[in-house]
Amino acid sequence: MAEKRLQPKNVDLRPDRYDKRVVYEKCGRAKYISHLDLMRAMQRAIKRSKLPIWYTQGFNPHIYIMFPLTLSLGFESRVEVMDFALLEDLLDEEVLKALDAQMPEGMRIVSCSTPVHSHTEITHAEYDIRISADKTPAEMVEKFRDFMSREVIEIQKRTKKGTYKPVDIRPSLELISMETDEDHLNLKMKLPAGGGFNLNANVAAEAFLDMYGITADEICIERTKILIENGEVFC
């Protein structure tokens, strides 16, 4: 980590600051990068790209980057968002290219634009959840229908103190579609996300599996959309 500096070096005090928002993909090998590691990896990628990046002001300047949502370890996504700022107003296309060239395997920059919504506007996200287990897909479909027909689904949520308290997640679950293939149950769900209440797709899936004593062989989750209140895609 960079050490504390007595004087801010190279901090550009020009007021110009051009905010950029990129949408990126995090799949394959890259899904095992934790959020903390991702932040470091992105900072380094930006540094390698030689983009005229905007540093935070102050005694310990560092590259300014913001992620509106964290993506859990192991989830894939093609709709992740990262914000940063530049000192020069470069073309979006140029920024996309420069940064994309620095992405590790499994990651790609999908688009670049000027931010429209603020992070606080995010309310929901959609997920594809794919489960293979010791039950057939048909059995799981039946169980999942039963699961969704319940009025209350209580899970034990860990509090900051380390104790557990019951939380009803049923009102937070919205099933968009349910399909099966040879060995999988494929769910498309909308769950609360963002600064308010967040429900992790893994927690929802585990709640289902636990309730019916199903042992999963593999659970694959992909975030497919990040949404704001009115159902529009966050951008």
Added chain:
Amino acid sequence: MEEIKNKLEKILLKATKPARYIGGEIGSVVKDRDKVDVRFAFCFPDTYDVGMSHLGMKILYGLKNQVPNWWCERVFMPEKDFETLMRENDIPLYGLESLDPIKDFDFIGFTLQYELSYNNVLQMLDLAGLPVLAKDRTSLTPLVVGGGPCVCNPEPMSDFFDLFILGEGEEVNLELLRLYEKMKPSNPTKEEFLREAVKIEGIYVPSFYDVDYNEDGTVKSITPNVPEAPARIKKRIIADFDKVYYPDSFVVPFSEIVHDRSVVEVLRGCIRGCRFCQAGFIYRPFREKNIDTIKNETKSLCEQTGYEEVSLSSLSTSDHTKINELLLSLSEYTDGENVNLALPSLRLDSFNEELLERIQAVRKSGLTFAPEAGTQRLRDVINKNITEDEIINTCKMAFEWGYTQVKLYFMMGQPTETDDDIRGIAELSDKILQLYFETPKEKRGRSVQIAVSTATFVPKPFTPFEFEPQATEEQIKHKQEILKSAVTSKKIKLSLHYSNTSVLEAVLARGDRRVCKAVYAAWKKGCYMDSWDEHFQFDKWLEAFAETGIDTAFYANRTRSYDEVAPWSHLDYLVSHEFLVRENKKAHLAQTTRNCKEGCSGCGIKPECGGVYCGGKKTST
């Protein structure tokens, strides 16, 4: 390999920090396996976090991968949780780049950096699905090779390796792999290949030597048993260090590792010759890179990695002949790029304040110092050429700059050490503490702490102390008690951890071939990851020693005579035996030896090795 990849998909999320087990980092080299003729698994026998920080691996990884039809991959020791998952799911040890099992590779290379990682080698071979004993691996491949500082006495590991590479690897690795590439199409037997390989300088095949013992248990003779094997194997050395290969890119890990930054090697070898320090002798002579070379390497590494910190690597950076110019020139670049310049092995006394401020070489909070011994007499014995005045001056300076913590490192159990020397540690710490109180209030920091740590001295081969006994646990405990009662101030914090690992280190460092049996037996009992407190099982090691008839005292606590045949006497590390004997004698007289810069002391290194000061090329002014 798809099969391993699919299996990994199912278990990775159950492991802690899974990004360490799947590769894909920036800078990692992925090639088309069908277009590759030589595959090399570079194994670091410790966890990813430790191994990925290691510079030698980065150099040799880049070096081999420069050759288009060779592919070198990285392999580390998995943490125990992941190892269990691998075994449960029948996943053999694999290379991080291809995810292919390493048992199918041409070479499996281990770097032996410290004795406590030895058993991880056995564990990793086993995890790869290979027999750990070289004699049980009868086919040509994989060839299990070893390098690194510990191979200056690889005898306690000789049963497990096909060959060792002595000295610096940049040239000899290429020669070895070229030979293999040339011979491979003719399908040689392992022995046929090894007989050719020993013709390369620096290649040591332990099975080509017979060791005889005297009745008292010491080594009688070590003799080659094939005509190709030389009587003595010389370590390799890079004479033109400024031109040596250096990677222009590093693999940049996702998860945080021990040293997470760019590293540029500025010099190799050390001019100082502290008598306990193995690195100070086995890396001789002192060679350095030109400022422009260092600057270019720094620039390309920073650009390729995106790291925000670069560190200069060496045994003693201050000894670079143009250190001030170097630091000014480097800081010009790093300042402009918002990169922090870290200088871990800098002697503070060699700089003026202004330069230090400018390059911000050290953290404001803490100063680290290794006087190693508490009295001037003992510092003279160990040839730690630092006087009390120098220590005092540096600490004074540090307190005036507002430092609040001084960390002091000492060794216990050094030759000729008396109780007075131990009390000297307390006295020196106290003097430093008083300096803080004498510093004007407006200059000094608000509080102060002197942290004193002691480690047990482990005698190492190819040092003037290779003849010396290691202090017993009882003796060390006694010394610790003395130190405890001699320290009175609460501002002085002692950490006097005694670890049985130092006994193990002593046996493994100076052991002969018979120790292999104990290593094997201990491994069978489940000993590995010995450098991790939570995994170290000394009782199991003691059982293993007892069962295999290895007397630890014979190896650790015995004074060896100058004419005893050392288990490593067939290995030539260029520093002469006569010099080590001379240095040992001087130690017992508490006489110091000047450093190479002050004047050559005739350690036996030839001028052809490229040393800056060897052969009277330069003398001090």
